[in-house]
Amino acid sequence: xxxxxxxxxxxxxxxxxxxxxxxxxxxxxxxxxxxxxxxxxxxxxxxxxxxxxxxxxxxxxxxxxxxxxxxxxxxxxxxxxxxxxxxxxxxxxxxxxxxxxxxxxxxxxxxxxxxxxxxxxxxxxxxxxxxxxxxxxxxxxxxxxxxxxxxxxxxxxxxxxxxxxxxxxxxxxxxxxxxxxxxxxxxxxxxxxxxxxxxxxx
Numbered sequence: 478x479x480x481x482x483x484x485x486x487x488x489x490x491x492x493x494x495x496x497x498x499x500x501x502x503x504x505x506x507x508x509x510x511x512x513x514x515x516x517x518x519x520x521x522x523x524x525x526x527x528x529x530x531x532x533x534x535x536x537x538x539x540x541x542x543x544x545x546x547x548x549x550x551x552x553x554x555x556x557x558x559x560x561x562x563x564x565x566x567x568x569x570x571x572x573x574x575x576x577x578x579x580x581x582x583x584x585x586x587x588x589x590x591x592x593x594x595x596x597x598x599x600x601x602x603x604x605x606x607x608x609x610x611x612x613x614x615x616x617x618x619x620x621x622x623x624x625x626x627x628x629x630x631x632x633x634x635x636x637x638x639x640x641x642x643x644x645x646x647x648x649x650x651x652x653x654x655x656x657x658x659x660x661x662x663x664x665x666x667x668x669x670x671x672x673x674x675x676x677x678x679x
Contacts, residue, residue, distance in 0.1 A: 487525045489515060495536050502578040503533050534592055537579060541599060544572050548606050558614025559673045565606065566636070566669060570662050577658070604633045611676065620676040632672050639664050 493514045497506040508529055512519045526532040547568050555561045608629035614620035622628050640661055 483525075486521075490522060490525055490532070491536055491539050494532050495540065498533070498536060498579050499576060500578070503529075503536075503580045508532075533580075534595075538595065540572075540576055540579070544568070545599070545602055545606075547572075548603070549609075552606055552609040552613070555610065555613050558610050558617065558619050559677075561610045561613070562607070562632075562669055562673060563666065565610070566662065566665050569665075573658065600633075600637070603637075604630045607633045614676065621679050622676055628676070632669070635668060635672075636665050639668065 490511065493511050494506070497511055497514065506529075508519050508522050511532075512522055515521075522532070526535065548565055551561050551564050551568065604626075608626050611620060611622060611625045611629050611632075615622055615625060
């Protein structure tokens with residue numbers, strides 16, 4: 478462990494935490510278990526993270542970057558803008574299914590100011606992705622939109638809103654059922670379909 482660089486050790490901790498959180502759930506994982514997986518002391522974890530919430534936040538940042546990179550890749554390989562907008566929903570669906578045990582809603586409830594700032598940045602990044610796709614649709618003659626950036630914001634915010642309105646409330650265990658998740662996706666797909674039809678109107 479002594480020869481490990483600081484950045485390298487931090488990355489190993491995040492990988493171990495992600496593995497545990499994904500399999501068992503963040504709330505059911507202890508710092509001791511992560512330390513045991515890494516064959517290090519719990520004190521070593523606290524050198525890099527002041528508490529488990531900070532580690533949880535860092536894990537979400539790590540997988541969030543992968544999520545956005547995948548979405549941004551979609552904007553660089555557009556066949557049709559309509560298809561790309563639907564593919565974004567599929568990317569989100571696969572991501573949430575894979576990382577559903579990371580308990581995003583729980584950390585939202587306990588969010589610090591720093592985490593709130595990251596959420597704002599994430600929202601703006603998601604809006605920018607939708608804007609890039611809509612602008613591509615305009616350039617191809619597929620969409621007819623007067624204000625692509627504002628239209629992208631409206632669509633992105635409407636899709637985000639469905640995640641909360643369909644679930645009604647967040648349970649104490651910060652979980653949701655497969656049926657609830659599928660309902661969110663179906664409603665997002667329906668909304669996007671209606672929205673796309675509107676964008677195609679001359």
